[in-house]
Every structure is written in structure tokens, then in C-alpha cells.
Amino acid sequence: xxxxxxxxxxVKKPGESLKISCKGSxxxxxxxxxxxxxxxxxxxxxxxxxVYPGDSRTRYSPSFQGQVTISVDKSIRTAYLQxxxxxxxxxxxxxxxxxxxxxxxxxxxxxxxxxxx
Amino acid sequence: xxxxxxxASVSGSLGQSITISCTGTSSDVGGYNYVSWYxxxxxxxxxxxxxxxxxxxSGVSNRFSGSKSGNTASLTISGLRAEDxxxxxxxxxxxxxxxxxxxxGGTKLTVL
Numbered sequence: 001x002x003x004x005x006x007x008x009x010x011v012k013k014p015g016e017s018l019k020i021s022c023k024g025s026x027x028x029x030x031x032x033x034x035x036x037x038x039x040x041x042x043x044x045x046x047x048x049x050x051v052y053p054g055d056s057r058t059r060y061s062p063s064f065q066g067q068v069t070i071s072v073d074k075s076i077r078t079a080y081l082q083x084x085x086x087x088x089x090x091x092x093x094x095x096x097x098x099x100x101x102x103x104x105x106x107x108x109x110x111x112x113x114x115x116x117x
Numbered sequence: 118x119x120x121x122x123x124x125a126s127v128s129g130s131l132g133q134s135i136t137i138s139c140t141g142t143s144s145d146v147g148g149y150n151y152v153s154w155y156x157x158x159x160x161x162x163x164x165x166x167x168x169x170x171x172x173x174x175s176g177v178s179n180r181f182s183g184s185k186s187g188n189t190a191s192l193t194i195s196g197l198r199a200e201d202x203x204x205x206x207x208x209x210x211x212x213x214x215x216x217x218x219x220x221x222g223g224t225k226l227t228v229l
Contacts, residue, residue, distance in 0.1 A: 035218070037163075044120075044223040045155070045163065045206050047216055061216040095162055102210035102218045103153035103168035110162055 002026040004034075004096050004108035011114045012086050019082040020111045022096030029077040030054040033099040036070060036081045039110075040092045050099055051079055088117035121146065121207055121221035128227040134195040137224045139207030140188060145219060147188035151210035154183055154192045156203050157223075163206065167192060194226070202228040 007021045022034065035050040049060040053074045060070070069082040081094060094111045097104035122140040129135035139146065139154075146152055154167035165174055167183035170190065180201075182193045190209070194201055207221040 044204075045157075045220045046120075047218050047220060049216060050218070059216050097163075099218065101169065102149075102151040102208060103165060104155075104163070104208075105165045105168070105174055107162040107164075 002098065002106045004098065004106055006094075006096060006108040006111045009112040009114070011116070014085075014087055014115055014117070016086050017082070017084050018086055018113065019080050020094060020113070022079045022081075022108050024053075024077050024079070024098070027098075030074050034072070034079045035097050035099045035104060036068075036079075037095040037097060037104075038064075038092045039095065040089075045095075048081070048094075053077075053079065086113075086115045088115050091115045121209060121219060123205075123207060123221040123224045125222070126225045126227065128229055129194075129197045130229045131197055131199065133197050134193060135197065135226065137192045137194075137205055137207075137226070139190040139192070139209075139221045141190075141209055141211075141219075142188055144213075145188075145209040145211040146185065146190050148212060149210045150185070152183065152185060152190040153208045154181075154190075155206045155208065157206065158203050197228050199228050202226055 030053045033050045036048040038046045048064040049070045051058045051070045053072045072079045096108040098106040152170045155163040157163040170185045171183040205224045
């Protein structure tokens with residue numbers, strides 16, 4: 001069974017750093033792109049970027065380039081989404097998803113990140 | 118990359134059919150047969166219901182169907198049920214030198 005399990009909810013202060021994770025199991029981890037999707041409160045879905053665990057290639061949406069870092073450790077089948085300096089506007093639910101030809105069939109449960117202003 | 122254009126809301130009565138449109142350009146929807154649709158309930162992760170324009174993943178009801186004409190893709194839900202009330206998002210592969218996927222803005226379906 002394919003599973004993507006994300007790390008738990010976080011409450012951080014503006015300016016702090018954060019790294020959240022997404023662990024894959026039940027499939028060949030290195031053969032599928034993994035993407036990160038943001039959903040701000042009451043808003044729609046936004047692709048942030050994707051990573052290919054086989055060779056760590058990353059691609060970012062222009063809106064998120066330079067704002068976050070996506071990485072992967074294939075030895076532990078885990079992808080990461082990282083911020084170096086959080087802002088209140090980073091408050092959102094972040095999902096990871098396995099992507100193939102633009103379609104995401106498998107999703108993590110989501111990680112709520114809260115940055116009180 | 119601009120989001121694909123969906124109506125903010127649609128509604129339909131129990132048992133009826135509705136269609137949600139997703140309009141893009143020749144660089145995304147019109148250029149590739151890689152349009153997907155997602156259903157999302159409040160507080161839940163999205164669920165893939167259509168991929169590659171018109172294919173359903175295993176386990177998805179055949180009441181859901183997808184199509185495409187030119188730069189517009191469509192999701193049709195037939196025989197509306199109360200449990201179909203949710204948010205629906207389209208997504209397309211996009212010709213880009215950055216990220217190659219983009220979502221639509223989402224459509225809230227209300228079942229009357």
C-alpha cells in the first residue's frame with residue numbers, strides 16, 4: 001500500500017526556521033516525483049515545487065522560488081520542505097503528493113503550520 | 118504561471134448532472150492530455166478522481182467523467198448525491214522551464 005506520512009503540526013514565531021517532512025512507503029521511492037502543495041486558510045491548492053528522489057532534481061513554482069527549499073533523503077525515503085525565516089503569511093496546510101504526468105494520486109495527510117502574527 | 122480558470126461555485130439538485138469547466142491555454146490544458154481533477158472535503162486531503170483528461174483511478178465512481186475541448190477541460194458529475202458536495206480542482210501539465218504543473222482556482226459544488 002502506497003503511503004505518504006507527514007510530520008506533525010507546527011506553531012512557530014515569525015523569523016524562525018522550519019523543516020517539515022514526508023515519508024514514503026509501499027512503492028519504489030526513487031522512481032516518482034514528490035510535490036509539495038500549499039493551502040492557505042480558506043483558499044485553493046497551489047503547487048510549490050517537486051523533487052525527484054532518484055537524483056534530487058528539484059523544480060519550483062516561480063511564486064515559491066527562493067522562498068522555500070525542497071530536498072530529499074532517499075536513504076530514509078523522506079522528502080522535506082524548509083523555510084529559513086517564517087512569515088505570518090506562511091500559515092497554511094502543506095501537503096506532499098506523489099506526482100506522475102501532472103497527476104497526484106497519493107497524498108500525505110497534511111501538515112498545519114501556524115505562524116501567529 | 119497563472120492558475121487555470123474555474124467557476125467559483127456551481128450547484129445542482131440531487132440526481133441531476135453538473136459540469137465544472139477548467140479553462141487554460143494552448144501551453145497547458147490545450148497542449149497536453151495531462152489534465153487531472155481532485156475532490157476535497159473540508160479538513161481533508163485532496164483525492165484524485167480523474168487523470169489524463171478522462172481516466173478514473175480504481176475505486177472512483179463512474180458518475181465522474183472528464184473531457185476536453187481545445188483549451189477547456191470539463192468535469193461532469195452525474196446522478197448528484199449529497200456526498201458530492203465538496204471543492205473540486207483541476208490541474209494541468211504546463212510547458213514551462215520551471216514547475217510543470219498548475220492548479221485551477223477551485224470550484225465549490227453545492228448539492229441542493
